[in-house]
Amino acid sequence: MTDSQLWQIADEIKDNAYSPYSNIKVGAALLTSDGNVFTGVNVENSSFGATICAERSAVVSAVSGGFRDFVKIAISGTMKSCTPCGICRQFLMEFSPDITVVYKEPDGTLVSKKLNELLPDSFIY
Numbered sequence: 001m002t003d004s005q006l007w008q009i010a011d012e013i014k015d016n017a018y019s020p021y022s023n024i025k026v027g028a029a030l031l032t033s034d035g036n037v038f039t040g041v042n043v044e045n046s047s048f049g050a051t052i053c054a055e056r057s058a059v060v061s062a063v064s065g066g067f068r069d070f071v072k073i074a075i076s077g078t079m080k081s082c083t084p085c086g087i088c089r090q091f092l093m094e095f096s097p098d099i100t101v102v103y104k105e106p107d108g109t110l111v112s113k114k115l116n117e118l119l120p121d122s123f124i125y
């Protein structure tokens with residue numbers, strides 16, 4: 001699965017986002033070490049703090065399905081920068097510190113970075 005293919009899946013699923021408050025739609029596609037792909041979207045709530053991001057939706061879906069070893073996650077969204085928020089970086093770190101994160105820069109360039117680059121010196125329990 002190429003970065004571009006995984007990003008395409010994230011881009012398509014983002015239409016399922018439930019975001020009546022921010023109007024921002026985000027989709028995530030998470031590739032497991034055995035080649036499965038789990039998707040997620042942001043799901044907002046009138047109690048704003050209860051909102052869940054697309055990345056965490058995808059991780060929750062994968063873990064619920066019995067998968068915890070992730071190699072790559074792609075994110076597509078209608079906001080300018082599609083890098084995972086701080087909570088999502090920490091959430092991904094829990095399962096796969098070596099995961100690659102794929103997203104588009106504001107100019108449309110597809111980039112991939114290691115989670116360790118995005119969350120250096122992370123908290124370890």
Ligand code: THU
Binds near residue numbers: 042043052085
């Ligand atoms: N959002 C995500 O889905 N992922 C992120 O990494 C950042 C933010 C969503 C949450 C909320 O529904 C909307 O974007 C605005 O913050």
